[in-house]
Amino acid sequence: MSVPKTIHPLPVSGPRQKDDTKIALLFILPASIGLVIFYFWPLVRGVWLSFTSWDILTPARFVGLANYQQMLQDPVFWNAVRVTLLYVVINIGVQIVVALVLAVLMQRLSRSVILRSVVLAPYMVSNVVAALVFLWILDFQLGIGNQLLASMGLDRIGFFTNEAWVITTIALVNVWRHMGYTALLLFAGLQAIPDTVYEAARVDGASELRMFFSITLPLLRPILGLVLIISVIGSFQVFDTVAVTTNGGPVDSSRVLQLYIYDNAFGQFNFGYASALSVALLVILLVVTFLQYRVTRAGQTDLN
Amino acid sequence: MSRTTATIDPAELKAAGTARQTDSSAPNADRPRRRFNWGKVFAWAVMIALLIITVFPFYWMLRTSLTSNSALYANDMSLLPTDFDLGGFARVFGLQSPEEAIAQGGSGASIDFWRYLLNSVVVATAITVCQVFFSAMAAYAFSRLHWRGRDFVFSLFLLSLMVPLIYTLLPNFLLIRDLGLIDTLLGIMLPSLFMTPFAIFFLRQFFMNVPTEIEEAALIDGAGKIRIFFRLIIPMTVGPITTVAILTYMNAWNDYLWPLMVSYTDDSRVLTVALGNFTEQTPQTGPDWAGLMAATLVAALPMLLLFLFFARRIVNSIGFSGIK
Numbered sequence: 363m364s365v366p367k368t369i370h371p372l373p374v375s376g377p378r379q380k381d382d383t384k385i386a387l388l389f390i391l392p393a394s395i396g397l398v399i400f401y402f403w404p405l406v407r408g409v410w411l412s413f414t415s416w417d418i419l420t421p422a423r424f425v426g427l428a429n430y431q432q433m434l435q436d437p438v439f440w441n442a443v444r445v446t447l448l449y450v451v452i453n454i455g456v457q458i459v460v461a462l463v464l465a466v467l468m469q470r471l472s473r474s475v476i477l478r479s480v481v482l483a484p485y486m487v488s489n490v491v492a493a494l495v496f497l498w499i500l501d502f503q504l505g506i507g508n509q510l511l512a513s514m515g516l517d518r519i520g521f522f523t524n525e526a527w528v529i530t531t532i533a534l535v536n537v538w539r540h541m542g543y544t545a546l547l548l549f550a551g552l553q554a555i556p557d558t559v560y561e562a563a564r565v566d567g568a569s570e571l572r573m574f575f576s577i578t579l580p581l582l583r584p585i586l587g588l589v590l591i592i593s594v595i596g597s598f599q600v601f602d603t604v605a606v607t608t609n610g611g612p613v614d615s616s617r618v619l620q621l622y623i624y625d626n627a628f629g630q631f632n633f634g635y636a637s638a639l640s641v642a643l644l645v646i647l648l649v650v651t652f653l654q655y656r657v658t659r660a661g662q663t664d665l666n
Numbered sequence: 667m668s669r670t671t672a673t674i675d676p677a678e679l680k681a682a683g684t685a686r687q688t689d690s691s692a693p694n695a696d697r698p699r700r701r702f703n704w705g706k707v708f709a710w711a712v713m714i715a716l717l718i719i720t721v722f723p724f725y726w727m728l729r730t731s732l733t734s735n736s737a738l739y740a741n742d743m744s745l746l747p748t749d750f751d752l753g754g755f756a757r758v759f760g761l762q763s764p765e766e767a768i769a770q771g772g773s774g775a776s777i778d779f780w781r782y783l784l785n786s787v788v789v790a791t792a793i794t795v796c797q798v799f800f801s802a803m804a805a806y807a808f809s810r811l812h813w814r815g816r817d818f819v820f821s822l823f824l825l826s827l828m829v830p831l832i833y834t835l836l837p838n839f840l841l842i843r844d845l846g847l848i849d850t851l852l853g854i855m856l857p858s859l860f861m862t863p864f865a866i867f868f869l870r871q872f873f874m875n876v877p878t879e880i881e882e883a884a885l886i887d888g889a890g891k892i893r894i895f896f897r898l899i900i901p902m903t904v905g906p907i908t909t910v911a912i913l914t915y916m917n918a919w920n921d922y923l924w925p926l927m928v929s930y931t932d933d934s935r936v937l938t939v940a941l942g943n944f945t946e947q948t949p950q951t952g953p954d955w956a957g958l959m960a961a962t963l964v965a966a967l968p969m970l971l972l973f974l975f976f977a978r979r980i981v982n983s984i985g986f987s988g989i990k
């Protein structure tokens with residue numbers, strides 16, 4: 363590792379210090395096109411569109427803050443915010459706990475690659491596939507889940523049709539798909555904790571449980587924080603599972619923000635309002651990420 | 667292995683279990699050790715329960731796809747396929763006549779599954795090849811070339827990591843529409859063809875680790891920077907490049923919302939979108955679950971096969987990619 367991080371303004375000597383500007387420009391050209399056209403330009407255009415009224419067919423009309431005013435008074439928007447937050451809390455809460463348990467178990471019981479592969483398998487299939495499989499497993503009449511409940515003498519549950527259940531169900535379906543991935547991220551973090559710490563604790567007679575709470579958890583904190591931030595950002599963007607299983611129903615009880623944005627744009631061709639909703643989602647994400655970063659102190663480590 | 671207690675396989679656990687039984691009959695049993703073993707048993711029970719939850723839906727896909735719809739509607743809970751039947755797969759691949767399909771609980775509508783499969787393959791392959799190659803080029807410029815403004819431009823790419831993908835979708839859709847590429851495969855792939863910030867960062871990390879001595883030797887032999895990229899850097903980092911390619915292929919294959927926005931007809935419909943339409947075209951008699959599970963299985967299979975071949979590489983790269 364002897365590549366300098368920054369370049370000296372003037373080439374010194376030897377073949378390596380040659381100025382490569384021409385070749386470099388050639389090499390970053392395709393990526394820069396992608397960056398400007400498909401990342402930065404949409405950012406600008408999205409903000410601009412949120413100040414317009416536009417149905418695609420007629421030219422966009424500047425309406426100032428009208429979309430944002432409409433948004434603040436839109437009960438469906440606030441419901442979508444509430445539903446999305448509920449989804450994120452259940453999804454992330456369960457996922458982090460299960461993944462942490464899985465990661466610690468993998469570290470303490472078996473580090474076999476086969477085991478880790480099995481755990482990661484759900485992550486390989488699409489959200490659509492995961493959603494459809496659980497739509498079938500949890501079907502009210504025929505699904506094995508409800509048949510199991512019925513055979514135990516319990517009431518069947520409308521996992522995808524009951525307002526009280528639907529968000530929990532969708533959140534748990536996505537826990538199924540992502541828990542292995544999250545567990546592997548945490549597992550990698552656990553590898554960074556030196557064995558000597560555990561050995562010292564064992565010599566002092568600490569139990570497994572004690573070691574988990576006094577060593578593993580505190581030393582894992584920065585990585586736990588990062589994983590939390592990554593997962594929450596992903597979680598807020600939930601769309602596929604909802605679109606495939608309930609399409610927002612019953613009665614808006616699973617109409618998450620992303621679905622509402624999609625409905626406004628492609629159902630009602632209300633691109634201005636949909637853009638304003640996107641900006642709102644972006645702002646929520648930025649605030650949540652910033653808060654998490656501060657609270658978990660993800661940037662600092664307690665190792666050393 | 668420096669740690670002794672961390673790696674215990676089921677066989678050892680079993681041995682420990684029998685040892686414990688003999689222990690308990692002995693008057694002076696080692697108490698802390700016994701509690702420890704019970705903890706192990708409990709831990710394995712939790713682990714096995716989680717593994718069953720992980721694997722069961724896959725099995726259930728297979729089991730359902732091999733059962734006839736009439737048997738499914740008879741409410742049976744058998745763990746093995748009942749009334750073994752390949753009709754589900756036959757419907758997926760269009761091997762049944764519409765009458766036959768309807769008789770077996772299918773919708774009878776012709777679904778052009780091969781078309782969707784081909785579309786998915788084309789989109790995912792093109793995205794993977796272009797995106798990985800262009801990202802590798804940029805990563806090379808950011809790691810091994812010396813030019814003014816390198817750090818600044820790199821920080822611009824860093825900034826793009828902060829933009830949630832979902833936010834760019836609407837404006838990108840409008841751009842694709844302006845370009846007249848709605849309902850084309852090119853429209854679906856275009857935004858992903860050039861780069862992802864992740865691929866650039868991931869590859870840059872590995873390119874930086876190639877020893878400079880080797881590069882200097884090549885330079886003295888008269889090789890140019892472009893030649894070094896193709897003949898030295900790429901061959902020396904085939905491993906990480908493969909990892910990025912697999913992850914890219916997987917993401918492209920599994921993507922749903924973006925292709926849903928762009929494609930309207932069979933011309934550009936990819937597998938995920940076709941599957942997602944299922945709930946809207948349910949036949950009168952009730953959903954064709956056997957056919958659907960056969961379709962999901964076929965859609966998931968390429969990824970599962972890819973995973974089977976590259977599991978070790980993928981599993982070992984996850985930690986790095988996330989924490990980096």
